[in-house]
Amino acid sequence: MSDFATVTRALDLPFDEAIAFLRDKLSVTSTGWTDIWQKANAKAFTVAGATTDALVEDFRREVMRALESGTTLAEFRQGFDEIVRKHGWEHVGKPGWRARVIYETNLSMAYSAGRYVQQTEPETLLAFPYWQYVHSGARHPRKQHLAWNGLVLRADDPFWDWAYPPNGWGCGCRVRPVSESGMRRQGRAATDVAPERIETTTVNKRTGEVLKGSEGVDPGFDYNPGKAWREQPAASVPGLES
Known part of the structure:
Protein backbone atom coordinates (compact mmCIF):
# COMPACT_ATOMS: atom_id res chain seq x y z
CA MET A 1 0.00 0.00 0.00
CA SER A 2 1.39 3.43 -0.96
CA ASP A 3 1.77 6.27 1.53
CA PHE A 4 -0.93 8.16 -0.36
CA ALA A 5 -3.35 5.26 0.07
CA THR A 6 -2.94 5.49 3.84
CA VAL A 7 -4.10 9.11 3.68
CA THR A 8 -7.19 8.49 1.55
CA ARG A 9 -8.36 5.05 2.66
CA ALA A 10 -10.43 6.55 5.51
CA LEU A 11 -12.07 9.10 3.21
CA ASP A 12 -14.98 6.86 2.29
CA LEU A 13 -18.08 9.00 1.97
CA PRO A 14 -18.45 12.76 2.37
CA PHE A 15 -20.25 14.02 5.46
CA ASP A 16 -21.92 17.33 6.19
CA GLU A 17 -19.28 18.77 8.52
CA ALA A 18 -16.40 18.15 6.12
CA ILE A 19 -18.33 19.68 3.23
CA ALA A 20 -19.31 22.68 5.35
CA PHE A 21 -15.69 23.26 6.32
CA LEU A 22 -14.68 23.64 2.69
CA ARG A 23 -17.76 25.63 1.69
CA ASP A 24 -17.22 28.15 4.49
CA LYS A 25 -13.74 29.10 3.35
CA LEU A 26 -12.95 32.39 1.65
CA SER A 27 -11.19 32.09 -1.71
CA VAL A 28 -7.82 33.85 -1.51
CA THR A 29 -5.05 34.29 -4.08
CA SER A 30 -1.42 33.73 -3.13
CA THR A 31 2.10 33.79 -4.50
CA GLY A 32 3.49 31.04 -2.27
CA TRP A 33 2.43 28.41 0.26
CA THR A 34 3.32 30.54 3.30
CA ASP A 35 1.18 33.54 2.26
CA ILE A 36 -1.75 31.95 4.08
CA TRP A 37 -0.18 30.52 7.20
CA GLN A 38 -1.21 27.92 9.76
CA LYS A 39 -4.69 28.68 11.27
CA ALA A 40 -5.56 30.95 8.35
CA ASN A 41 -5.88 27.82 6.22
CA ALA A 42 -8.95 26.82 8.22
CA LYS A 43 -10.70 29.93 6.88
CA ALA A 44 -9.13 30.40 3.44
CA PHE A 45 -9.10 28.28 0.32
CA THR A 46 -5.91 28.92 -1.56
CA VAL A 47 -3.55 27.18 -3.95
CA ALA A 48 0.07 28.27 -3.67
CA GLY A 49 0.98 30.35 -6.69
CA ALA A 50 -2.61 30.77 -7.89
CA THR A 51 -2.68 34.55 -8.27
CA THR A 52 -6.06 35.20 -9.93
CA ASP A 53 -9.54 34.85 -8.46
CA ALA A 54 -10.77 32.85 -11.46
CA LEU A 55 -7.97 30.30 -11.11
CA VAL A 56 -8.56 29.86 -7.38
CA GLU A 57 -12.31 29.45 -7.95
CA ASP A 58 -11.80 26.77 -10.61
CA PHE A 59 -9.58 24.80 -8.25
CA ARG A 60 -12.08 25.26 -5.44
CA ARG A 61 -14.91 23.87 -7.56
CA GLU A 62 -12.80 20.86 -8.51
CA VAL A 63 -11.90 20.15 -4.88
CA MET A 64 -15.55 20.52 -3.84
CA ARG A 65 -16.53 18.04 -6.53
CA ALA A 66 -13.95 15.61 -5.19
CA LEU A 67 -15.29 15.95 -1.66
CA GLU A 68 -18.99 15.82 -2.50
CA SER A 69 -18.89 13.19 -5.25
CA GLY A 70 -15.92 11.09 -4.28
CA THR A 71 -13.81 12.05 -7.28
CA THR A 72 -10.71 9.86 -7.47
CA LEU A 73 -7.19 11.24 -7.66
CA ALA A 74 -6.99 10.19 -11.32
CA GLU A 75 -10.18 12.13 -12.10
CA PHE A 76 -8.94 15.12 -10.13
CA ARG A 77 -5.71 15.11 -12.10
CA GLN A 78 -7.70 15.33 -15.33
CA GLY A 79 -9.57 18.33 -13.95
CA PHE A 80 -6.29 19.84 -12.79
CA ASP A 81 -4.80 19.54 -16.28
CA GLU A 82 -7.86 21.20 -17.81
CA ILE A 83 -7.69 24.11 -15.36
CA VAL A 84 -3.97 24.59 -16.01
CA ARG A 85 -4.55 24.68 -19.77
CA LYS A 86 -7.51 27.03 -19.44
CA HIS A 87 -5.58 29.61 -17.42
CA GLY A 88 -2.09 29.01 -18.82
CA TRP A 89 -0.90 28.53 -15.25
CA GLU A 90 2.82 28.00 -14.73
CA HIS A 91 3.09 26.00 -11.53
CA VAL A 92 5.92 24.55 -9.45
CA GLY A 93 6.48 20.79 -9.64
CA LYS A 94 5.28 18.12 -12.02
CA PRO A 95 1.54 18.18 -12.79
CA GLY A 96 0.81 14.78 -11.24
CA TRP A 97 2.61 15.67 -8.02
CA ARG A 98 1.05 19.12 -7.75
CA ALA A 99 -2.48 17.80 -8.36
CA ARG A 100 -1.92 15.16 -5.69
CA VAL A 101 -0.81 17.72 -3.10
CA ILE A 102 -3.87 19.92 -3.72
CA TYR A 103 -6.25 16.96 -3.67
CA GLU A 104 -4.75 15.20 -0.68
CA THR A 105 -4.22 18.24 1.55
CA ASN A 106 -7.65 19.78 1.03
CA LEU A 107 -9.54 16.54 1.53
CA SER A 108 -7.57 15.44 4.58
CA MET A 109 -8.01 18.86 6.22
CA ALA A 110 -11.75 18.86 5.50
CA TYR A 111 -12.22 15.39 6.97
CA SER A 112 -10.08 16.29 9.98
CA ALA A 113 -12.17 19.37 10.69
CA GLY A 114 -15.39 17.44 10.22
CA ARG A 115 -14.32 14.67 12.55
CA TYR A 116 -13.26 17.19 15.19
CA VAL A 117 -16.71 18.80 15.13
CA GLN A 118 -18.39 15.41 15.43
CA GLN A 119 -16.06 14.31 18.24
CA THR A 120 -16.68 17.49 20.25
CA GLU A 121 -20.47 17.31 20.25
CA PRO A 122 -21.52 17.35 23.95
CA GLU A 123 -23.15 13.92 23.84
CA THR A 124 -20.13 12.46 22.07
CA LEU A 125 -17.70 13.90 24.61
CA LEU A 126 -19.84 12.54 27.42
CA ALA A 127 -19.58 9.04 25.97
CA PHE A 128 -16.00 9.36 24.69
CA PRO A 129 -14.01 11.76 26.90
CA TYR A 130 -10.63 10.53 25.65
CA TRP A 131 -8.89 10.64 22.28
CA GLN A 132 -6.22 8.31 20.95
CA TYR A 133 -3.61 9.15 18.33
CA VAL A 134 -3.61 6.54 15.56
CA HIS A 135 -0.69 6.33 13.15
CA SER A 136 -1.54 5.78 9.49
CA GLY A 137 0.68 2.77 8.96
CA ALA A 138 2.59 4.52 6.17
CA ARG A 139 5.47 2.61 4.61
CA HIS A 140 7.83 5.50 5.34
CA PRO A 141 6.55 6.87 8.66
CA ARG A 142 7.64 10.03 10.39
CA LYS A 143 9.37 8.88 13.56
CA GLN A 144 7.51 11.30 15.81
CA HIS A 145 4.10 10.37 14.42
CA LEU A 146 4.91 6.69 14.94
CA ALA A 147 6.04 7.44 18.49
CA TRP A 148 2.67 9.07 19.19
CA ASN A 149 0.76 6.01 17.97
CA GLY A 150 -1.55 4.76 20.72
CA LEU A 151 -1.18 7.92 22.83
CA VAL A 152 -4.35 8.52 24.89
CA LEU A 153 -5.18 11.94 26.35
CA ARG A 154 -8.29 13.73 27.44
CA ALA A 155 -10.16 15.32 24.55
CA ASP A 156 -9.52 18.78 25.99
CA ASP A 157 -5.76 18.30 26.41
CA PRO A 158 -3.75 21.18 24.86
CA PHE A 159 -1.78 18.60 22.84
CA TRP A 160 -4.69 18.42 20.39
CA ASP A 161 -4.46 22.18 19.75
CA TRP A 162 -1.16 21.71 17.91
CA ALA A 163 -0.96 18.01 17.01
CA TYR A 164 -4.48 17.06 15.89
CA ASN A 204 11.33 30.36 4.03
CA LYS A 205 13.96 30.13 1.29
CA ARG A 206 11.88 32.29 -1.06
CA THR A 207 11.24 35.19 1.30
CA GLY A 208 13.76 34.76 4.12
CA GLU A 209 10.90 34.83 6.63
CA VAL A 210 11.43 32.87 9.84
CA LEU A 211 8.46 30.57 10.44
CA LYS A 212 7.71 29.20 13.89
CA GLY A 213 6.42 25.67 14.31
CA SER A 214 6.29 22.65 16.60
CA GLU A 215 8.65 19.69 16.72
CA GLY A 216 7.19 16.58 15.11
CA VAL A 217 4.78 18.53 12.90
CA ASP A 218 5.51 19.90 9.43
CA PRO A 219 5.76 23.72 9.27
CA GLY A 220 2.32 25.29 9.08
CA PHE A 221 0.44 22.20 10.26
CA ASP A 222 0.72 22.74 14.03
CA TYR A 223 -2.87 23.75 14.62
CA ASN A 224 -6.27 22.08 14.90
CA PRO A 225 -8.25 22.72 11.65
CA GLY A 226 -11.64 21.94 13.17
CA LYS A 227 -11.09 24.06 16.26
CA ALA A 228 -9.83 27.02 14.22
CA TRP A 229 -12.82 26.74 11.87
CA ARG A 230 -15.34 26.37 14.67
CA GLU A 231 -14.10 28.95 17.15
CA GLN A 232 -12.26 31.73 15.32
CA PRO A 233 -13.79 34.39 13.09
CA ALA A 234 -11.85 34.90 9.88
CA ALA A 235 -10.79 38.42 10.90
CA SER A 236 -9.01 37.05 13.97
CA VAL A 237 -6.91 34.47 12.14
CA PRO A 238 -3.29 35.56 11.56
CA GLY A 239 -2.46 35.84 7.89
CA LEU A 240 -6.03 36.29 6.68
CA GLU A 241 -7.58 39.69 6.09
CA SER A 242 -11.35 39.90 6.17
Whole structure:
Protein backbone atom coordinates (compact mmCIF):
# COMPACT_ATOMS: atom_id res chain seq x y z
CA MET A 1 0.00 0.00 0.00
CA SER A 2 1.39 3.43 -0.96
CA ASP A 3 1.77 6.27 1.53
CA PHE A 4 -0.93 8.16 -0.36
CA ALA A 5 -3.35 5.26 0.07
CA THR A 6 -2.94 5.49 3.84
CA VAL A 7 -4.10 9.11 3.68
CA THR A 8 -7.19 8.49 1.55
CA ARG A 9 -8.36 5.05 2.66
CA ALA A 10 -10.43 6.55 5.51
CA LEU A 11 -12.07 9.10 3.21
CA ASP A 12 -14.98 6.86 2.29
CA LEU A 13 -18.08 9.00 1.97
CA PRO A 14 -18.45 12.76 2.37
CA PHE A 15 -20.25 14.02 5.46
CA ASP A 16 -21.92 17.33 6.19
CA GLU A 17 -19.28 18.77 8.52
CA ALA A 18 -16.40 18.15 6.12
CA ILE A 19 -18.33 19.68 3.23
CA ALA A 20 -19.31 22.68 5.35
CA PHE A 21 -15.69 23.26 6.32
CA LEU A 22 -14.68 23.64 2.69
CA ARG A 23 -17.76 25.63 1.69
CA ASP A 24 -17.22 28.15 4.49
CA LYS A 25 -13.74 29.10 3.35
CA LEU A 26 -12.95 32.39 1.65
CA SER A 27 -11.19 32.09 -1.71
CA VAL A 28 -7.82 33.85 -1.51
CA THR A 29 -5.05 34.29 -4.08
CA SER A 30 -1.42 33.73 -3.13
CA THR A 31 2.10 33.79 -4.50
CA GLY A 32 3.49 31.04 -2.27
CA TRP A 33 2.43 28.41 0.26
CA THR A 34 3.32 30.54 3.30
CA ASP A 35 1.18 33.54 2.26
CA ILE A 36 -1.75 31.95 4.08
CA TRP A 37 -0.18 30.52 7.20
CA GLN A 38 -1.21 27.92 9.76
CA LYS A 39 -4.69 28.68 11.27
CA ALA A 40 -5.56 30.95 8.35
CA ASN A 41 -5.88 27.82 6.22
CA ALA A 42 -8.95 26.82 8.22
CA LYS A 43 -10.70 29.93 6.88
CA ALA A 44 -9.13 30.40 3.44
CA PHE A 45 -9.10 28.28 0.32
CA THR A 46 -5.91 28.92 -1.56
CA VAL A 47 -3.55 27.18 -3.95
CA ALA A 48 0.07 28.27 -3.67
CA GLY A 49 0.98 30.35 -6.69
CA ALA A 50 -2.61 30.77 -7.89
CA THR A 51 -2.68 34.55 -8.27
CA THR A 52 -6.06 35.20 -9.93
CA ASP A 53 -9.54 34.85 -8.46
CA ALA A 54 -10.77 32.85 -11.46
CA LEU A 55 -7.97 30.30 -11.11
CA VAL A 56 -8.56 29.86 -7.38
CA GLU A 57 -12.31 29.45 -7.95
CA ASP A 58 -11.80 26.77 -10.61
CA PHE A 59 -9.58 24.80 -8.25
CA ARG A 60 -12.08 25.26 -5.44
CA ARG A 61 -14.91 23.87 -7.56
CA GLU A 62 -12.80 20.86 -8.51
CA VAL A 63 -11.90 20.15 -4.88
CA MET A 64 -15.55 20.52 -3.84
CA ARG A 65 -16.53 18.04 -6.53
CA ALA A 66 -13.95 15.61 -5.19
CA LEU A 67 -15.29 15.95 -1.66
CA GLU A 68 -18.99 15.82 -2.50
CA SER A 69 -18.89 13.19 -5.25
CA GLY A 70 -15.92 11.09 -4.28
CA THR A 71 -13.81 12.05 -7.28
CA THR A 72 -10.71 9.86 -7.47
CA LEU A 73 -7.19 11.24 -7.66
CA ALA A 74 -6.99 10.19 -11.32
CA GLU A 75 -10.18 12.13 -12.10
CA PHE A 76 -8.94 15.12 -10.13
CA ARG A 77 -5.71 15.11 -12.10
CA GLN A 78 -7.70 15.33 -15.33
CA GLY A 79 -9.57 18.33 -13.95
CA PHE A 80 -6.29 19.84 -12.79
CA ASP A 81 -4.80 19.54 -16.28
CA GLU A 82 -7.86 21.20 -17.81
CA ILE A 83 -7.69 24.11 -15.36
CA VAL A 84 -3.97 24.59 -16.01
CA ARG A 85 -4.55 24.68 -19.77
CA LYS A 86 -7.51 27.03 -19.44
CA HIS A 87 -5.58 29.61 -17.42
CA GLY A 88 -2.09 29.01 -18.82
CA TRP A 89 -0.90 28.53 -15.25
CA GLU A 90 2.82 28.00 -14.73
CA HIS A 91 3.09 26.00 -11.53
CA VAL A 92 5.92 24.55 -9.45
CA GLY A 93 6.48 20.79 -9.64
CA LYS A 94 5.28 18.12 -12.02
CA PRO A 95 1.54 18.18 -12.79
CA GLY A 96 0.81 14.78 -11.24
CA TRP A 97 2.61 15.67 -8.02
CA ARG A 98 1.05 19.12 -7.75
CA ALA A 99 -2.48 17.80 -8.36
CA ARG A 100 -1.92 15.16 -5.69
CA VAL A 101 -0.81 17.72 -3.10
CA ILE A 102 -3.87 19.92 -3.72
CA TYR A 103 -6.25 16.96 -3.67
CA GLU A 104 -4.75 15.20 -0.68
CA THR A 105 -4.22 18.24 1.55
CA ASN A 106 -7.65 19.78 1.03
CA LEU A 107 -9.54 16.54 1.53
CA SER A 108 -7.57 15.44 4.58
CA MET A 109 -8.01 18.86 6.22
CA ALA A 110 -11.75 18.86 5.50
CA TYR A 111 -12.22 15.39 6.97
CA SER A 112 -10.08 16.29 9.98
CA ALA A 113 -12.17 19.37 10.69
CA GLY A 114 -15.39 17.44 10.22
CA ARG A 115 -14.32 14.67 12.55
CA TYR A 116 -13.26 17.19 15.19
CA VAL A 117 -16.71 18.80 15.13
CA GLN A 118 -18.39 15.41 15.43
CA GLN A 119 -16.06 14.31 18.24
CA THR A 120 -16.68 17.49 20.25
CA GLU A 121 -20.47 17.31 20.25
CA PRO A 122 -21.52 17.35 23.95
CA GLU A 123 -23.15 13.92 23.84
CA THR A 124 -20.13 12.46 22.07
CA LEU A 125 -17.70 13.90 24.61
CA LEU A 126 -19.84 12.54 27.42
CA ALA A 127 -19.58 9.04 25.97
CA PHE A 128 -16.00 9.36 24.69
CA PRO A 129 -14.01 11.76 26.90
CA TYR A 130 -10.63 10.53 25.65
CA TRP A 131 -8.89 10.64 22.28
CA GLN A 132 -6.22 8.31 20.95
CA TYR A 133 -3.61 9.15 18.33
CA VAL A 134 -3.61 6.54 15.56
CA HIS A 135 -0.69 6.33 13.15
CA SER A 136 -1.54 5.78 9.49
CA GLY A 137 0.68 2.77 8.96
CA ALA A 138 2.59 4.52 6.17
CA ARG A 139 5.47 2.61 4.61
CA HIS A 140 7.83 5.50 5.34
CA PRO A 141 6.55 6.87 8.66
CA ARG A 142 7.64 10.03 10.39
CA LYS A 143 9.37 8.88 13.56
CA GLN A 144 7.51 11.30 15.81
CA HIS A 145 4.10 10.37 14.42
CA LEU A 146 4.91 6.69 14.94
CA ALA A 147 6.04 7.44 18.49
CA TRP A 148 2.67 9.07 19.19
CA ASN A 149 0.76 6.01 17.97
CA GLY A 150 -1.55 4.76 20.72
CA LEU A 151 -1.18 7.92 22.83
CA VAL A 152 -4.35 8.52 24.89
CA LEU A 153 -5.18 11.94 26.35
CA ARG A 154 -8.29 13.73 27.44
CA ALA A 155 -10.16 15.32 24.55
CA ASP A 156 -9.52 18.78 25.99
CA ASP A 157 -5.76 18.30 26.41
CA PRO A 158 -3.75 21.18 24.86
CA PHE A 159 -1.78 18.60 22.84
CA TRP A 160 -4.69 18.42 20.39
CA ASP A 161 -4.46 22.18 19.75
CA TRP A 162 -1.16 21.71 17.91
CA ALA A 163 -0.96 18.01 17.01
CA TYR A 164 -4.48 17.06 15.89
CA PRO A 165 -3.76 15.35 12.54
CA PRO A 166 -3.00 15.69 9.73
CA ASN A 167 0.41 16.78 10.98
CA GLY A 168 2.16 17.31 7.68
CA TRP A 169 2.14 16.86 3.94
CA GLY A 170 0.81 13.39 3.17
CA CYS A 171 0.12 12.60 6.84
CA GLY A 172 -2.64 10.02 7.20
CA CYS A 173 -2.76 9.88 11.01
CA ARG A 174 -6.12 10.26 12.75
CA VAL A 175 -7.76 10.57 16.15
CA ARG A 176 -9.93 7.81 17.62
CA PRO A 177 -12.43 8.60 20.41
CA VAL A 178 -12.16 6.34 23.47
CA SER A 179 -14.74 5.69 26.20
CA GLU A 180 -14.18 4.79 29.86
CA SER A 181 -14.88 1.15 29.03
CA GLY A 182 -12.51 1.44 26.06
CA MET A 183 -9.79 2.60 28.44
CA ARG A 184 -10.38 -0.45 30.63
CA ARG A 185 -10.26 -2.77 27.63
CA GLN A 186 -6.86 -1.33 26.80
CA GLY A 187 -5.74 -2.00 30.37
CA ARG A 188 -5.39 1.68 31.15
CA ALA A 189 -6.00 3.17 34.56
CA ALA A 190 -5.15 6.71 33.44
CA THR A 191 -4.26 8.76 30.40
CA ASP A 192 -0.71 9.15 29.11
CA VAL A 193 1.50 12.15 29.79
CA ALA A 194 1.06 14.71 27.04
CA PRO A 195 4.15 15.35 24.89
CA GLU A 196 5.81 18.69 25.48
CA ARG A 197 5.40 21.23 22.71
CA ILE A 198 8.88 22.22 21.51
CA GLU A 199 9.08 25.26 19.27
CA THR A 200 10.96 25.05 16.00
CA THR A 201 11.95 27.61 13.39
CA THR A 202 12.11 27.22 9.63
CA VAL A 203 13.41 29.79 7.15
CA ASN A 204 11.33 30.36 4.03
CA LYS A 205 13.96 30.13 1.29
CA ARG A 206 11.88 32.29 -1.06
CA THR A 207 11.24 35.19 1.30
CA GLY A 208 13.76 34.76 4.12
CA GLU A 209 10.90 34.83 6.63
CA VAL A 210 11.43 32.87 9.84
CA LEU A 211 8.46 30.57 10.44
CA LYS A 212 7.71 29.20 13.89
CA GLY A 213 6.42 25.67 14.31
CA SER A 214 6.29 22.65 16.60
CA GLU A 215 8.65 19.69 16.72
CA GLY A 216 7.19 16.58 15.11
CA VAL A 217 4.78 18.53 12.90
CA ASP A 218 5.51 19.90 9.43
CA PRO A 219 5.76 23.72 9.27
CA GLY A 220 2.32 25.29 9.08
CA PHE A 221 0.44 22.20 10.26
CA ASP A 222 0.72 22.74 14.03
CA TYR A 223 -2.87 23.75 14.62
CA ASN A 224 -6.27 22.08 14.90
CA PRO A 225 -8.25 22.72 11.65
CA GLY A 226 -11.64 21.94 13.17
CA LYS A 227 -11.09 24.06 16.26
CA ALA A 228 -9.83 27.02 14.22
CA TRP A 229 -12.82 26.74 11.87
CA ARG A 230 -15.34 26.37 14.67
CA GLU A 231 -14.10 28.95 17.15
CA GLN A 232 -12.26 31.73 15.32
CA PRO A 233 -13.79 34.39 13.09
CA ALA A 234 -11.85 34.90 9.88
CA ALA A 235 -10.79 38.42 10.90
CA SER A 236 -9.01 37.05 13.97
CA VAL A 237 -6.91 34.47 12.14
CA PRO A 238 -3.29 35.56 11.56
CA GLY A 239 -2.46 35.84 7.89
CA LEU A 240 -6.03 36.29 6.68
CA GLU A 241 -7.58 39.69 6.09
CA SER A 242 -11.35 39.90 6.17
